[in-house]
Every structure is written in structure tokens, then in C-alpha cells.
Amino acid sequence: xxxxxxxxxxxxxxxxxxxxxxxxxxxxxxxxxxxxxxxxxxxxxxxxxxxxxxxxxxxxxxxxxxxxxxxxxxxxxxxxxxxxxxxxxxxxxxxxxxxxxxxxxxxxxxxxxxxxxxxxxxxxxxxxxxxxxxxxxxxxxxxxxxxxxxxxxxxxxxxxxxxxxxxxxxxxxxxxxxxxxxxxxxxxxxxxxxxxxxxxxxxxxxxxxxxxxxxxxxxxxxxxx
Numbered sequence: 001x002x003x004x005x006x007x008x009x010x011x012x013x014x015x016x017x018x019x020x021x022x023x024x025x026x027x028x029x030x031x032x033x034x035x036x037x038x039x040x041x042x043x044x045x046x047x048x049x050x051x052x053x054x055x056x057x058x059x060x061x062x063x064x065x066x067x068x069x070x071x072x073x074x075x076x077x078x079x080x081x082x083x084x085x086x087x088x089x090x091x092x093x094x095x096x097x098x099x100x101x102x103x104x105x106x107x108x109x110x111x112x113x114x115x116x117x118x119x120x121x122x123x124x125x126x127x128x129x130x131x132x133x134x135x136x137x138x139x140x141x142x143x144x145x146x147x148x149x150x151x152x153x154x155x156x157x158x159x160x161x162x163x164x165x166x167x168x169x170x171x172x173x174x175x176x177x178x179x180x181x182x183x184x185x186x187x188x189x190x191x192x193x194x195x196x197x198x199x200x201x202x203x204x205x206x207x208x209x210x211x212x213x214x215x216x217x218x219x220x221x222x223x224x225x
Contacts, residue, residue, distance in 0.1 A: 127172050
């Protein structure tokens with residue numbers, strides 16, 4: 001009985017095995033067993049049937065970004081040569097001899113009042129020679145010496161620069177002749193007087209306004225050195 005049982009089991013197994021083998025062969029022939037094979041991707045990624053391996057990331061060396069030092073070079077600029085133009089110094093204007101503003105303040109103020117009165121009286125009046133430079137006065141003296149033949153005779157008409165009221169701006173020579181006459185007669189009212197007998201044109205502020213003029217001198221006299 002045991003033998004029959006074993007033999008039966010073996011026989012059934014052989015039959016089942018034959019059926020399975022036949023089934024596999026038939027499936028292979030018909031392509032029915034393709035689904036049981038793992039699908040392999042054409043990419044480098046692993047098949048879907050197996051999870052991808054976990055690979056620890058390789059530590060990446062920290063990249064230190066070095067900013068290149070920038071050397072700032074100031075552009076070489078050739079120095080600009082600035083031509084400094086010095087302001088042109090205005091030449092000092094030498095007042096003309098006829099300029100009333102070049103006279104001393106006292107004589108200037110008195111003459112302005114006298115000139116206004118002469119104009120009101122219809123008498124034309126002007127300054128022929130007022131303040132002179134020392135050089136001009138010396139030149140006039142040299143010419144007078146040649147004309148009159150001596151220093152003493154010349155100084156009756158032209159004084160040396162250091163004694164001249166013209167160089168100080170304290171004397172004027174008036175013109176024309178009608179103005180000389182009018183100022184000789186009316187000058188005392190404004191403090192102006194004719195000083196020398198031989199020079200009817202020469203006037204100075206030698207009195208107080210409203211006071212009679214002092215007696216005239218015959219001529220100029222150079223003070224003794």
C-alpha cells in the first residue's frame with residue numbers, strides 16, 4: 001500500500017511537472033511570459049523593479065570665491081598749466097594842471113564857490129595851471145634861469161620845487177585876463193587873494209573868507225637855504 005501511494009504521488013508529480021513544462025514552452029512560444037521579466041530601462045537609471053541605491057553625496061570642497069583685488073590707478077593727467085594773468089595795473093593818472101580836484105581841499109572848496117559866482121556874473125573863468133609836479137616846477141625854473149640870466153632873477157617868477165605853492169596844490173594861475181581882474185576884485189569874499197604884483201594870474205587862499213586880502217608882495221622870493 002505504501003509503495004502504491006508513493007508511486008501514485010510520484011506519478012502525479014511527473015504529470016504536473018510535464019504540464020508545467022508544456023505550459024511554459026507554449027507561453028514562451030506565444031510571448032505570454034514577457035510580463036514576468038523585469039523591464040530594464042535604456043537609460044542609466046536602475047530598473048523600476050529595484051529601488052535606486054542611496055549614494056551618499058560626495059562632499060564638495062567649498063569653493064572660495066576670491067575677488068580679484070582691483071588696483072585703482074588714478075589716470076595720469078598731465079598737469080594743466082594755468083596761465084594766471086595778473087590784472088593789469090592801471091597806471092596812476094597824474095592830475096592835469098587844470099584839474100581843480102588836484103588842489104588842496106581848502107583852495108578847492110573856495111575856488112568852486114568863487115567860480116560859481118563868476119559864472120553867475122557872466123565872467124568866464126578857468127584854471128590855467130594848478131598843482132604841478134616837482135619835476136615840472138624844476139623844468140620851469142631852469143627855463144627861467146636861461147631867460148633872466150640868473151637864479152635870483154628867475155626865482156622872482158618861478159620858485160624852486162621845495163618852495164613852490166603850486167607843487168603843494170595851494171596856488172592857481174587863472175585865465176583869461178577878465179577872470180584875473182574879477183577874482184582880484186572879488187576873491188576876498190571867498191578867501192582867495194592875488195599874492196604878487198608881477199603875477200596878475202597867481203592866486204592863493206591866504207585870507208579868511210569875507211576878510212580883505214593882505215597887501216600884495218612885489219614878487220616871489222626864494223627862501224635862503
